[in-house]
Amino acid sequence: MRRILQLAPALVLLAGCAPAAPVAETPPPSSSAAPASSSAVMPPDPRPTRAGQCPYLSKQEVQDTNGQHVTAVKLSADQPTPACFFYRPDGSVQLSVRVYTGTSAIAKALVDKAAPVDTSNPADQPAGWKGGYQPSADGVVYAVAKAGSAVVVTSNQKQSIKARTVAEKAIAALKL
Numbered sequence: 001m002r003r004i005l006q007l008a009p010a011l012v013l014l015a016g017c018a019p020a021a022p023v024a025e026t027p028p029p030s031s032s033a034a035p036a037s038s039s040a041v042m043p044p045d046p047r048p049t050r051a052g053q054c055p056y057l058s059k060q061e062v063q064d065t066n067g068q069h070v071t072a073v074k075l076s077a078d079q080p081t082p083a084c085f086f087y088r089p090d091g092s093v094q095l096s097v098r099v100y101t102g103t104s105a106i107a108k109a110l111v112d113k114a115a116p117v118d119t120s121n122p123a124d125q126p127a128g129w130k131g132g133y134q135p136s137a138d139g140v141v142y143a144v145a146k147a148g149s150a151v152v153v154t155s156n157q158k159q160s161i162k163a164r165t166v167a168e169k170a171i172a173a174l175k176l
Helices: 002-017 059-066 104-114 160-174
Strands: 072-075 084-087 093-101 121-123 130-135 140-146 149-155
Touching (some): 059 084, 059 160, 093 104, 093 160, 104 130, 104 149, 121 140, 130 160
Antiparallel strands (some): 072 084, 084 093, 093 149
């Protein structure tokens, strides 16, 4: 027993010198929903930065479609097509519309980020557009892409038809 106690410090020292078992490095979480094989970089989520008129949807269209009074509209700094944020009388966002034009890979990744293919219901309107819709914590999201364009609509309403109708109106106005 005494011999073991004398060898214990040496064993601890040797154990510290032994090569560690290889540890698989986990890559840091990415804010990008783009596939790993893609070198494309996802644009950041839009934020409202200034008051203004949405260039592809009027306050009246959103009021009529979403069923709530719009008291303010704010736009993101994104160019050439800003995201539009429509506000309720209580100051909260009732509906937002994000439009992306660029690469097909990023358009699809934006849609998959908003309404993941694995968890959302399939969306295919307007004709030729593909994506998904699903409930969110605050309402619903409807996201579709076609070629290098994507449209993502979030609404505080639970009915997906409202978000889908807004997406169709934005796509028609932008002639995407």
